[in-house]
Amino acid sequence: MTYKLLIGGKLVDGDQTMDVLNPATEEVLAKCPRASKAQLDQAVAAAKSAFPAWSKTSIDERKKVLNGIADIIEKNSDELARLLTQEQGKPLADATGEILGAAAFFRYFTSLDLPVRIIEDSDQKRVEAHRRPLGVIGAIIPWNFPIVLMAFKVPPALLAGNTIVVKPAPTTSLTTLRFGELIANALPAGVLNIITDANDLGGELTAHPDVRKISFTGSTATGSKVMAGAAALLKRITLELGGNDAGIVLDDVDPKKVAPELFEGAFENNGQVCIAMKRLYVHESIYDEICDELVKIADAAIVGDGLKQGTQLGPLQNKMQFDKVKAIIEEARKDGNIIAGGTTPEKAGYFIRPTIVRDITDGTRLVDEEQFGPVLPVIKYRDMADVIARANASPYGLGGSVWSSNPDRAYEVANQMDSGTIWVNQHGSLGPNIPFGGAKQSGLGSELGEEGLAEFTQLKVINVLK
Ligand code: NAD
Numbered sequence: 078m079t080y081k082l083l084i085g086g087k088l089v090d091g092d093q094t095m096d097v098l099n100p101a102t103e104e105v106l107a108k109c110p111r112a113s114k115a116q117l118d119q120a121v122a123a124a125k126s127a128f129p130a131w132s133k134t135s136i137d138e139r140k141k142v143l144n145g146i147a148d149i150i151e152k153n154s155d156e157l158a159r160l161l162t163q164e165q166g167k168p169l170a171d172a173t174g175e176i177l178g179a180a181a182f183f184r185y186f187t188s189l190d191l192p193v194r195i196i197e198d199s200d201q202k203r204v205e206a207h208r209r210p211l212g213v214i215g216a217i218i219p220w221n222f223p224i225v226l227m228a229f230k231v232p233p234a235l236l237a238g239n240t241i242v243v244k245p246a247p248t249t250s251l252t253t254l255r256f257g258e259l260i261a262n263a264l265p266a267g268v269l270n271i272i273t274d275a276n277d278l279g280g281e282l283t284a285h286p287d288v289r290k291i292s293f294t295g296s297t298a299t300g301s302k303v304m305a306g307a308a309a310l311l312k313r314i315t316l317e318l319g320g321n322d323a324g325i326v327l328d329d330v331d332p333k334k335v336a337p338e339l340f341e342g343a344f345e346n347n348g349q350v351c352i353a354m355k356r357l358y359v360h361e362s363i364y365d366e367i368c369d370e371l372v373k374i375a376d377a378a379i380v381g382d383g384l385k386q387g388t389q390l391g392p393l394q395n396k397m398q399f400d401k402v403k404a405i406i407e408e409a410r411k412d413g414n415i416i417a418g419g420t421t422p423e424k425a426g427y428f429i430r431p432t433i434v435r436d437i438t439d440g441t442r443l444v445d446e447e448q449f450g451p452v453l454p455v456i457k458y459r460d461m462a463d464v465i466a467r468a469n470a471s472p473y474g475l476g477g478s479v480w481s482s483n484p485d486r487a488y489e490v491a492n493q494m495d496s497g498t499i500w501v502n503q504h505g506s507l508g509p510n511i512p513f514g515g516a517k518q519s520g521l522g523s524e525l526g527e528e529g530l531a532e533f534t535q536l537k538v539i540n541v542l543k
Contacts, residue, residue: 078107079108080107080108080109080110080250080251080254080255080258081110081254081257081258082110082112082116082120082254082257082270082271082272082273083254083257083258083261083269083270083271084116084119084120084123084270084272085119085120085122085123085127085266085267085270086123086261086265086266086267087266088257088258088261089110089116090110091109091110091111091112091113091116091273092111092112092113092115092116093110093111093113094108094109094110094111095108095109095111095247095273095275096108096109097109097164097247097248097249097250097251098164098248098395099163099164099166100164100165100166100248100391100392100393100394100395100399100426100427101163101166101381101382101383101384101391101392101426101427101428102382102425102426103425103426103427104425106163106164106251107251109247109250109251109254109273110254110273111247111273111274111275112272112273112274112278114278114281116272117242117272117274117278117281117282117285118285120242120270120271120272121213121215121242121270121282121285121287121288122287123266123267123270124213124214124240124241124242124267124268124270124287125212125213125240125287126267127240127265127266127267127268128210128212128213128239128240130265131235131238131239131240131265131268132210132238132239133238134238136190136191136236136238139235139236139238140187140236142235142263142264142268143183143184143186143187143232143235143236144183144184144187145260145263145264146183146232146260146263146264147180147181147183147184148180149259149260149263150176150177150179150180150183150256150259150260151177151180153259154173154176154177154180155173156255157176157224157252157255157256158172158173158175158176159172159384160251160252160255161175161176161223161224161249161252162383162384162391163251163383163384164248164249164250164251164252165220165221165223165249165252165383165391165394166347166383166391166392166393166394166427167346167347167383167391168383168388168389168390168391169383169384169388171345171346171383172383175222175224175225176224178225178228179224179225179227179228180228181509182225182228182229182232182509182525183228183231183232185232185509185510186232186233186236186509186530187232187236189233189236189527189530191208191236191237191530191534193205193206193207194206196538200543201542201543202540202541202542202543203539203540203541203543204538204539204540204541205538205539205540206536206537206538207536207537207538207539208237208531208534208535208536208537209238209534209535209536209537210237210238210239210533210534210535211237211239211289211290211313211533211534211535212239212240212287212288212289212290213239213240213241213242213287213288213289214230214234214239214240214241214242214288214289214290214291214292214533215241215242215244215282215283215285215288215290215291215292216230216231216234216241216242216243216244216291216292216293217244217279217282217283217291217292217293217294217295217303218230218243218244218245218246218253218294218295219246219294219295219296220245220246220248220249220394220395221346221349221350221351221394221449222346222350223245223246223249223250223252223253224252224253224256226294226317227243227245227253227256229292229294229317229513229524229525229529230243230292230294230524231243231269233524233529233530233532233533234292234533235264235268235269236530236533237530237533237534239289239290239533240267240268240269240270241268241269241270242270242271242272242282242288243257243269243270243271243272244271244272244273244274244278244279244282245271245273246276246295247273247274247275247276248394248395249394250273253271253273254271254273256271257269257271279299279303280302280306283302283303283306283307283312284306284307284309284310286310288312289312289313290312290313290314290315290533291303291306291307291312291313291314291315292314292315292524292532292533293314293315293316293317294317294318294351295317295318296318296319297318297319297472297473297518297519300316300318300319300520300521303316304316304521313532314521314522315520315521315522315523315524315532316515316520316521316522317351317513317514317515317519317520317524318351318473318475318515318518318519318520319351319447319449319473319475319518319519320351320352320353320355320447320473320474320475320476320515320519321355321356321445321446321447321471321473321475322352322353322354322355322356322473322475322476322477322478322496322504323354323355323356323357323358323467323468323471323477323478323494324339324342324343324354324356324357324358324477324478324479324480324504325358325458325464325465325468325477325478325479325480325490325494326339326357326358326359326360326363326367326480326481327360327479327480327481327483327486327487327490328360328362328363329481329482329483329486330363330480330481330482331482332363332366332367332369332370333370335367335480335502336367336370336371336373336374337374338480338502338503338504339354339357339367339371339480339504340371340374340375340431341504341505342354342478342503342504342505343355343357343453343504344375344378344390344431344451344453345505347390347391347392347393347394347429347450347451348448348449348450348451348452348453349393349394349398349449349450350505351475351519352475352476352498352504352505352507353449353505354453354478354504354505355447355448355449355453356444356453356454356456356468357453357454357455357456358456358457358458358464358467358468359455359456359457359458360457360458360459361457361458361459364435364455364457367455368416368433368435368455371417371433371453371455372416372417372433375417375418375430375431375432375433376417378390378430378431380422380428380429380430380431381428382426390431390451392426392427392428393427393428393429393450393451394427395427396427398427398449398450399427399429401449401450402429402448402449402450402451402452403421403429405442405443405446405448405450405452406419406429406432406443406452408441408442408443409432409434409437409441409442409443409452409454412434412437412441412442412443413434413435413436413437413438413441413443413454414434414435414436414437415432415433415434416433416434416435417430417431417432417433418430418431418432418433418451418452419432429450429451429452430451431451431452431453432451432452432453433452433453433455434452434453434454434455435454435455436457437454437455437456438456438457439456439467439470441454444456445471447473461490465490465493465494468494469493469494469495471517472517472518473515473517473518473519474495474496474497474515474516474517474518474519475496475497475498475515475516475519475520476496476497476498476499476500476504476505477491477494477496477498477499477500478499478500478501478502478503478504479491479494479499479500479501479502480501480502481501481502484501484502487501487502488501495516495517496515496516496519497513497514497515497516497519497520497523498513507525508525509525509526510525510526511525511526512524512525512526512527512528512529513525513526513529514528
């Protein structure tokens with residue numbers, strides 16, 4: 078299998094190549110094209126020249142294109158999911174869920190419209206608010222959910238009449254490139270372009286004078302560089318960044334009942350989820366029981382190659398993240414007690430067993446930083462006001478959850494938490510119709526839903542004096 082960039086409707090080789098590894102084996106999975114700066118410029122130029130015609134198509138025509146792309150994703154979901162597992166590491170069932178989820182996101186946006194809003198229509202005046210496309214969008218994607226996160230950005234951007242250049246992360250470019258090959262003829266040349274890099278073109282795309290908006294998902298550190306890079310030309314930006322979501326478990330839960338849900342909230346995709354539960358605060362009266370239940374689940378988890386049937390947790394996605402999480406675990410060994418996991422099997426692949434750390438508290442690296450891996454600190458609390466203050470005392474504010482057998486009680490706590498999304502008796506649920514965005518250093522703006530669509534538009538008011 079060979080992989081190509083998609084530039085101006087043509088599938089082209091990269092000016093260079095790079096290896097993409099399978100994180101379950103550490104073997105080279107494929108040679109991947111790597112675009113040069115000149116190819117980035119070509120992709121932006123193609124998107125720029127496709128913009129005038131695309132922006133003048135009717136919204137119904139654009140919906141037809143999005144539905145066509147969704148059909149293609151669904152038709153090829155088995156192949157795309159296998160490839161995603163091989164490059165990203167996640168179990169095949171999860172990869173299939175991600176691919177089909179992406180198709181559903183493409184379809185969802187076809188249910189939205191951008192009608193002209195009449196603000197005033199009187200004898201004297203007619204004032205209208207229009208939502209106009211911006212122009213060329215740059216979409217920058219991380220390695221944890223390469224396809225569904227692309228589907229947060231591409232459908233609303235295209236529906237609004239923009240054209241786009243997509244740049245996946247270097248370690249997970251293949252599925253995005255294969256997607257590009259499959260959909261190349263499903264839309265006019267240049268409307269959707271895909272380039273890859275070795276972490277060296279994101280800044281160039283951000284600063285490019287012909288790119289009007291950057292929609293970025295990734296770490297807070299890189300997000301801050303994007304903001305700085307976009308400042309000179311006052312570009313529009315949407316930033317979906319890191320998180321350190323707290324889960325707060327009240328004293329009235331049934332530990333056996335909630336433990337599997339807590340585990341899922343923390344360990345889905347091996348904890349490599351922006352909205353994974355990354356700190357778990359448990360009331361002292363049920364602390365030991367919750368810890369014990371979590372240990373049972375962690376010890377029973379099947380960790381292995383995502384292509385193998387029965388695997389629940391795959392490898393970490395890349396060596397850098399693997400080394401970072403191992404270092405965090407080593408520090409946590411001194412700051413608390415590891416009661417499950419903490420080990421890496423003696424075999425190839427970036428595997429770490431799901432790790433539970435108890436008797437640890439705020440002020441330690443594992444609790445204060447975003448670990449982005451399969452290791453969960455379980456922190457004891459006594460007082461409600463104190464635990465809410467601790468949950469909120471983070472520079473991040475992406476998600477969070479509250480767990481109780483009394484939803485009204487949980488709601489009261491949820492109402493006091495300072496994050497973009499708070500879940501009650503669940504953690505991490507998203508939907509294409511539900512706006513999603515971070516508070517504080519977890520982001521700027523929002524994606525999905527009508528709010529997400531509006532971010533790909535320029536508000537234009539026409540104010541007529543009759
Ligand atoms: P990252 O910031 O290292 O990389 C993200 C993307 O930015 C990649 O495509 C990378 O090539 C590109 N990039 C690198 N340098 C750049 C620069 N100077 N300018 C522009 N782009 C540049 O993030 P990652 O390690 O791939 O992903 C993990 C992080 O992403 C975690 O912090 C996680 O919480 C966050 N994340 C957030 C969300 C969300 O919706 N809030 C979703 C998924 C992941």
